Amino acid sequence: xxxxxxxxxAGISTPVSDADFARICAAFTPKKLRKKAFLxxxxxxxxxxxxxxxxxxxxxxxxxxxxxxxxxxxVENWWVGDRESCVLLTPSRYYVEALEDxxxxxxxxxxxxxxxxxxxxxxxxxxxxxxxxxxxTQKRLExxxxxxxxxxxxxxxAQHPTFERRFSQQLIASYLGILPExxxxxxxxxxxxxxxxxxxxx
Amino acid sequence: xxxxxxxxxAGISTPVSDADFARICAAFTPKKLRKKAFLxxxxxxxxxxxxxxxxxxxxxxxxxxxxxxxxxxxVENWWVGDRESCVLLTPSRYYVEALEDxxxxxxxxxxxxxxxxxxxxxxxxxxxxxxxxxxxTQKRLExxxxxxxxxxxxxxxAQHPTFERRFSQQLIASYLGILPExxxxxxxxxxxxxxxxxxxxx
DNA sequence: CGGAATCTTGAAAGTGTTCAAATCAAGTGG
DNA sequence: CCACTTGATTTGAACACTTTCAAGATTCCG
Numbered sequence: 001x002x003x004x005x006x007x008x009x010a011g012i013s014t015p016v017s018d019a020d021f022a023r024i025c026a027a028f029t030p031k032k033l034r035k036k037a038f039l040x041x042x043x044x045x046x047x048x049x050x051x052x053x054x055x056x057x058x059x060x061x062x063x064x065x066x067x068x069x070x071x072x073x074x075v076e077n078w079w080v081g082d083r084e085s086c087v088l089l090t091p092s093r094y095y096v097e098a099l100e101d102x103x104x105x106x107x108x109x110x111x112x113x114x115x116x117x118x119x120x121x122x123x124x125x126x127x128x129x130x131x132x133x134x135x136x137t138q139k140r141l142e143x144x145x146x147x148x149x150x151x152x153x154x155x156x157x158a159q160h161p162t163f164e165r166r167f168s169q170q171l172i173a174s175y176l177g178i179l180p181e182x183x184x185x186x187x188x189x190x191x192x193x194x195x196x197x198x199x200x201x202x
Numbered sequence: 203x204x205x206x207x208x209x210x211x212a213g214i215s216t217p218v219s220d221a222d223f224a225r226i227c228a229a230f231t232p233k234k235l236r237k238k239a240f241l242x243x244x245x246x247x248x249x250x251x252x253x254x255x256x257x258x259x260x261x262x263x264x265x266x267x268x269x270x271x272x273x274x275x276x277v278e279n280w281w282v283g284d285r286e287s288c289v290l291l292t293p294s295r296y297y298v299e300a301l302e303d304x305x306x307x308x309x310x311x312x313x314x315x316x317x318x319x320x321x322x323x324x325x326x327x328x329x330x331x332x333x334x335x336x337x338x339t340q341k342r343l344e345x346x347x348x349x350x351x352x353x354x355x356x357x358x359x360a361q362h363p364t365f366e367r368r369f370s371q372q373l374i375a376s377y378l379g380i381l382p383e384x385x386x387x388x389x390x391x392x393x394x395x396x397x398x399x400x401x402x403x404x
Numbered sequence: 405c406g407g408a409a410t411c412t413t414g415a416a417a418g419t420g421t422t423c424a425a426a427t428c429a430a431g432t433g434g
Numbered sequence: 435c436c437a438c439t440t441g442a443t444t445t446g447a448a449c450a451c452t453t454t455c456a457a458g459a460t461t462c463c464g
Contacts, residue, residue, distance in 0.1 A: 061344060069348040071340060084337045116329070123325065127318070130332040135286045137339045138273065142263060144346035145379025146271040149420070169443070177347025182420055184444055351452075371411065384452060386412055411460065418453070427444065434437085 001025070003053060004105065007077050011125040020119050027115050028105040033057070033098040039080070040096040046085035048106035052078050055102025058171065059094050070174040073099075073163065079129065099167065149178045150186050203227070205255060206307065209279050213327040222321050229317050230307040235259070235300040241282070242298040248287035250308035254280050257304025260373065261296050272376040275301075275365065281331065301369065351380045352388050 008024070009015045016024070029048075033039060033055070040046050042062065050057075057074045059082065071094065074080035085092035086109050107115075116123045143152050153176055157164060163172065173183040210226070211217045218226070231250075235241060235257070242248050244264065252259075259276045261284065273296065276282035287294035288311050309317075318325045345354050355378055359366060365374065375385040 061348070063348060067348070069344065071344060083333060083340075087333060123329075127325075127329070127332070130329070130336060131285060131289060134332060134336055134339065137336065137343060138285075141339060141343045141346060142271065142273060144343060146263070146265060146269070168441095179421065180443075181422085181445085185420090188444080370409095372409095381453060382411075383413085383454085387452090390412080405464105407462100407464090409460100409462075411458100413458075414456085416454085419451085421450070422448085423446105425444105425446085427442100429442075430440085432437100432439080434435105 003077070004051070007051075008121075008125060011128050012121050013124070014121070016119075016121050020121060023119055024115060024122060027111040028107050031104045031106050033102040033104060035098050035101050037098050038095060039098070039104070040082065040085075040092055040094065042093050042095055043091050045089050046082040046092045046094075046096075048108055049079060049081035049083070049086050049112065050074075050096075051105040051107075052076055052080060053103040053105060055104075056099040056166065057096055057102055058099055059096045060174065061094050068174055069177065070171060073167065073171075073175060075166075099171070144177060149176065149182055150189070152176050152178075153183065153186055154190075205279070206253070209253075210323075210327060213330050214323050215326075216323070218321075218323050222323060225321055226317060226324060229313040230309050233306045233308050235304045235306060237300050237303050239300050240297060241300070241306070242284065242287075242294055242296065244295050244297055245293050247291050248284040248294045248296075248298075250310055251281060251283035251285070251288050251314065252276075252298075253307040253309075254278055254282060255305040255307060257306075258301040258368065259298055259304055260301055261298045262376065263296050270376055271379065272373060275362075275369065275373075275377060277368075301373070346379055351378065351384055352391070354378050354380075355385065355388055356392075 004025075005016070005021055008021070028051070031050070039048075039050060039057065040059075052074050054076055057080050058070050059072045059074070059080055060068045060070045062068050072080065080096055082092040082094050082096070084090065085094075089109070112126075116126060143155055147155070153172075156172070156176060169183050169187075170180040173180045176183065178186075206227075207218070207223055210223070230253070233252070241250075241252060241259065242261075254276050256278055259282050260272050261274045261276070261282055262270045262272045264270050274282065282298055284294040284296050284298070286292065287296075291311070314328075318328060345357055349357070355374075358374070358378060371385050371389075372382040375382045378385065
């Protein structure tokens with residue numbers, strides 16, 4: 001919980017009062033998720049948006065041919081959930097699955113709306129979050145439509161240095177929109193060109 | 203201006219008061235832009251975020267090889283601008299150019315913050331906007347990493363039926379992340395397969 | 405009527421995918 | 435501790451899709 005308060009204070013100009021923090025906490029429900037457990041499956045309505053206290057999750061879609069595409073990776077201090085389904089209460093097209101044992105704080109859209117109205121600092125925080133999320137998604141989109149797989153992988157490594165060791169290559173490949181085989185070839189190619197990166201990659 | 207008020211009222215639960223609408227209008231500066239004129243060039247700070255009253259604009263980046271990539275198309279009742287640059291006041295990597303003579307309402311980030319604090323309805327509206335923008339960008343990202351060019355084009359046509367006649371094929375191709383030649387071939391292929399679409403495409 | 409931009413079409417090259425097999429790694433139960 | 439199973443990664447060859455470069459055809463405007 002202390003980590004949660006630090007996260008909140010880091011996102012706004014003046015620290016939240018104890019009273020506001022209590023209000024915020026009251027809106028959330030703690031939840032633990034075992035590795036490989038699901039928070040959401042396609043077809044279900046995403047009742048909760050989740051803040052990740054510990055662990056890691058992925059949100060992904062599955063196409064007709066059974067191929068999976070990772071839309072987002074959520075680790076400590078990130079949010080996961082299908083915004084669209086959560087807001088409109090429509091069935092989701094996504095799965096949200098724990099990649100590691102995870103500790104979450106859940107909030108419904110209704111409780112979120114309530115918080116936004118009653119705690120101005122929370123509204124500030126969420127606005128900043130939406131902003132950063134918008135910017136990050138747009139950058140990823142730009143990379144997807146304008147860069148080669150190798151460029152996207154190099155950029156990904158620069159942006160998320162810790163993900164390389166934490167997540168499997170097939171996961172990263174899916175996040176980048178390529179096949180695991182392709183990522184494997186890219187890595188061998190990069191290693192051949194820049195052997196000094198060996199320890200970072202292995 | 204009447205169109206602007208309709209846009210606002212459509213996005214919130216209860217219509218804005220005259221006083222609030224006056225406050226909102228006071229925060230904006232009208233601006234006309236001739237076709238091919240720029241609202242923003244790469245390297246500049248995006249001082250204003252813009253609401254489009256009439257006309258059309260595109261935001262695009264230019265890579266080392268001179269290739270352009272359209273990040274967004276803005277038409278009536280859409281917003282255009284580089285969020286990141288506007289908020290952080292950092293130099294932008296994008297160009298924003300009028301595709302048709304355009305009529306805009308400009309607002310600085312500071313004025314936007316002011317409005318968000320003083321007019322709660324405006325904060326609601328912007329929250330909804332950020333939401334929809336997030337959802338739309340994520341869908342486009344998903345399409346970019348999981349669909350073929352042809353699938354993306356078909357989905358694009360379904361989502362933006364009016365854009366087909368309004369914008370050139372090279373513009374649409376750039377938006378989809380493919381070359382104009384590729385889009386031309388895709389269209390020929392689709393027409394051969396489904397001749398009944400002829401009048402829609404031409 | 406030009407002239408310029410846009411769209412179309414072709415052939416060759418490049419990039420990433422598909423399918424298949426081999427190798428490697430990790431965890432389980434005996 | 436070893437044998438076994440399971441999943442992840444690597445590698446290969448053929449294939450598919452998209453790009454590149456180039457040349458024509460078409461359309462749009464002044």
